[in-house]
Amino acid sequence: MTAAILSLADVSYRYPDGTQALNNCSLTINRGTRTAVLGANGAGKTTMFLHLNGILHPSAGHLLWEATPLDYSRSGLRTLRSRVGLVFQNPDSQLFSASVREDVSFGPMNLGLTDKIVRERVEEALHAVGMTESADKPVHNLSYGQKKRVCIAGVLAMQPEVVVLDEPMAGLDATMQEEFTAVLERLHGAGMTIVVATHDLDFAYGWADQAIVMRSGGVLACGSPAEVLMQRDVQDELGAVPLVAEISRQLSLIGIDLRDNGYLPRSKSELLKAISSHTRQENTP
Ligand SMILES: Nc1ncnc2c1ncn2[C@@H]1O[C@H](COP(=O)(O)OP(=O)(O)O)[C@@H](O)[C@H]1O
Ligand SMILES: [Mg+2]
Numbered sequence: 046m047t048a049a050i051l052s053l054a055d056v057s058y059r060y061p062d063g064t065q066a067l068n069n070c071s072l073t074i075n076r077g078t079r080t081a082v083l084g085a086n087g088a089g090k091t092t093m094f095l096h097l098n099g100i101l102h103p104s105a106g107h108l109l110w111e112a113t114p115l116d117y118s119r120s121g122l123r124t125l126r127s128r129v130g131l132v133f134q135n136p137d138s139q140l141f142s143a144s145v146r147e148d149v150s151f152g153p154m155n156l157g158l159t160d161k162i163v164r165e166r167v168e169e170a171l172h173a174v175g176m177t178e179s180a181d182k183p184v185h186n187l188s189y190g191q192k193k194r195v196c197i198a199g200v201l202a203m204q205p206e207v208v209v210l211d212e213p214m215a216g217l218d219a220t221m222q223e224e225f226t227a228v229l230e231r232l233h234g235a236g237m238t239i240v241v242a243t244h245d246l247d248f249a250y251g252w253a254d255q256a257i258v259m260r261s262g263g264v265l266a267c268g269s270p271a272e273v274l275m276q277r278d279v280q281d282e283l284g285a286v287p288l289v290a291e292i293s294r295q296l297s298l299i300g301i302d303l304r305d306n307g308y309l310p311r312s313k314s315e316l317l318k319a320i321s322s323h324t325r326q327e328n329t330p
Contacts, residue, residue: 047075048111050207050238051097051129055106057262058092066092068262069106074207074240074255079233081249081270082242083283084259090242091134093259094209097240098129127156130200134211134242136192145171145187145195146180152203163202170202174228190221197228207238214245226252250274250287251312258282271309289316296320 051074058067066089074080082090095101096108099115099122108115115125133139142148149170153163171177174194179187184195193213200208210229214222226248233239243249249256249270256270258279265282266273273279274287275294293309293316296302303310303319310316 047078049073049109050076050111052109053093053096053103053106054109056093056096056103056108057105058096058101059104060092066262067096067103070259070263071106072257072264072267074238076206076238077233077236078238078254079229079252080240080255080257081253082240082257082259083244083246083249084265085282085284088259089262090259091211092262094131094211094240094242097207097209098131099125100131127203128205129207129209130203130205132193132196132200132208132210132213134213134215136189136196139196139199140184140192143183144180145176145182145184145198148184148195149198149202152199156203166202166204167198170198173201173231174198175224190217193217193225194228201232205237207240208232209240211242212244213241214243214248222248246274246283246285246287247289247313250290289313292316293319 053070053072056067056070057065059065070089070093082093084090092101096103099117102117110125110128115121140148142151146167149167150163153166158166168177171180174197176191176194176198179191184192187195197210197213213225217225229239229241229252253270256266256268256273257264258266258273260282266276266279270287271290275290280286289310289312293303301323303316303323305319310319
């Protein structure tokens, strides 16, 4: 059974300069699910994320953890931040220690855990993102992709229930993006709830259980990626379609049905497999 872990109910937020960044924004993240948040630049994704771990407080409306309104007291915020880990878009705004290991240790050390547990958590987190080998390197010598991984490790070492990543794929090459998807899959497999802001429709279509499309600080559409990303108004808003879905749709228009047990391909590799198995069937007398 899926149950709501975090939700926004009619949240509005205005920055001190008067910009209305969220406007009656309502959405629900279910425990253990993968959510992709899409939307043009300025749609409010980052502002919404900053609400999820209490960095920003709504000007109106409220957030719920499970069914309980967030507690913005010092101790309430401490609890919230141990549950919800936020990975910022720019790794340089998150990393501040000299070495990789030091940086990843910082969060768990502040939880008041024993040195032994901190060490275990740090090694585990570095392993999860494939950075064990670089543990003693100075942070400033790392590549952009490595820095991003260290940021994720820093959040994982806190063992949060929800990991929120703001455009984690931006600035990564194709191989790194694939590795990254594998990291996300491992976290999901371990039972974490994952929320990712992305401009990559193909990734959202193939990876997410839920797609949320934001526009002007509100939610334009929300549901399964197959439903949401094939909506006309969503495609107009995002200016793109998930390629795999569009190819499957175009093929179905000329009578080629790629469905396997009712499921359409969700990734490039599934698409290629479906096409070649279809071709084989066609050629079998
Ligand atoms: N610190 C800030 N002060 C004032 N306005 C901001 C600030 N950060 C973002 N905004 C504005 O809030 C709106 C939503 O921005 P943002 O949440 O960053 O959207 P996204 O992440 O979808 O690109 C935009 O109009 C943006 O210019
Ligand atoms: Mg943003």
